[in-house]
Amino acid sequence: ASAVEIRKVNKFYGPFQALKDIDLSIPPGKVTCLIGPSGSGKSTLLRCINFLEPYESGKILIDGQMIGYDAPGKPMSGRRLRDMRRSIGMVFQQFNLWPHMTAQQNVAEGLIRVRGLRKPDAEERAAEALRKVGMADKMGNHPARLSGGQQQRVAIARAIAMEPRLMLFDEPTSALDPELVGEVLGVMKTLASEGMTMVVVTHEMGFAAHVADQVAFLEGGELVAVDTPSTILHHP
Ligand code: ADP
Numbered sequence: 001a002s003a004v005e006i007r008k009v010n011k012f013y014g015p016f017q018a019l020k021d022i023d024l025s026i027p028p029g030k031v032t033c034l035i036g037p038s039g040s041g042k043s044t045l046l047r048c049i050n051f052l053e054p055y056e057s058g059k060i061l062i063d064g065q066m067i068g069y070d071a072p073g074k075p076m077s078g079r080r081l082r083d084m085r086r087s088i089g090m091v092f093q094q095f096n097l098w099p100h101m102t103a104q105q106n107v108a109e110g111l112i113r114v115r116g117l118r119k120p121d122a123e124e125r126a127a128e129a130l131r132k133v134g135m136a137d138k139m140g141n142h143p144a145r146l147s148g149g150q151q152q153r154v155a156i157a158r159a160i161a162m163e164p165r166l167m168l169f170d171e172p173t174s175a176l177d178p179e180l181v182g183e184v185l186g187v188m189k190t191l192a193s194e195g196m197t198m199v200v201v202t203h204e205m206g207f208a209a210h211v212a213d214q215v216a217f218l219e220g221g222e223l224v225a226v227d228t229p230s231t232i233l234h235h236p
Pocket residue numbers: 013016018036037038039040041042043044045
């Protein structure tokens with residue numbers, strides 16, 4: 001079974017149709033990259049997967065369960081939606097770290113608030129997640145004292161500390177200086193090699209070519225091709 005099943009999804013912003021009849025299966029334990037020109041609907045599609053954007057018609061199933069609706073046209077309760085989102089980690093272009101907290105506190109906070117862990121347990125698990133992204137020696141730093149690449153690695157640690165079954169990345173390296181992109185892609189590559197199910201909106205064709213198992217190409221709100229990276233990208 002697919003980790004995520006997207007079936008005939010349509011999304012409108014007012015009269016503007018941003019997604020047109022999207023059908024896409026996200027296989028578990030694999031990396032799917034969403035590519036395409038700016039404005040083609042990549043970010044919208046990604047955000048529909050965790051229902052940050054509501055879709056109007058069609059279905060999105062996460063591990064077989066529809067997200068956002070109990071049945072077509074019947075929105076699910078906020079509580080049920082929150083429960084479903086707990087298994088989905090998301091990393092944005094902007095790192096969205098709390099400036100007044102250290103790296104470790106940033107990661108621990110969600111574990112305390114969302115998972116109800118006690119502070120010492122949350123801090124231990126935060127430390128472990130930060131070690132995984134190579135940030136063990138910077139755990140006590142506030143975001144202002146970290147590079148963009150380091151901040152994004154903290155944001156990734158924050159997501160993986162929640163032990164998600166699925167990770168969504170929305171242009172995770174687009175806000176970074178070019179010399180810092182590699183360290184973030186490297187962390188993502190490690191996650192992929194450990195079997196994390198990942199959906200990644202990216203302009204990094206090297207990453208799509210070398211790390212993705214599947215590439216989905218969008219244009220004008222339509223999914224125009226889904227295939228292996230070598231077929232779609234002809235990358236040397
Ligand atoms: P991409 O990620 O491929 O650059 P987006 O999914 O961000 O594309 O946007 C797809 C289209 O939907 C664009 O034309 C964009 O202008 C439009 N759009 C995105 N978000 C909104 C919004 N909140 N309101 C109106 N239009 C939007």
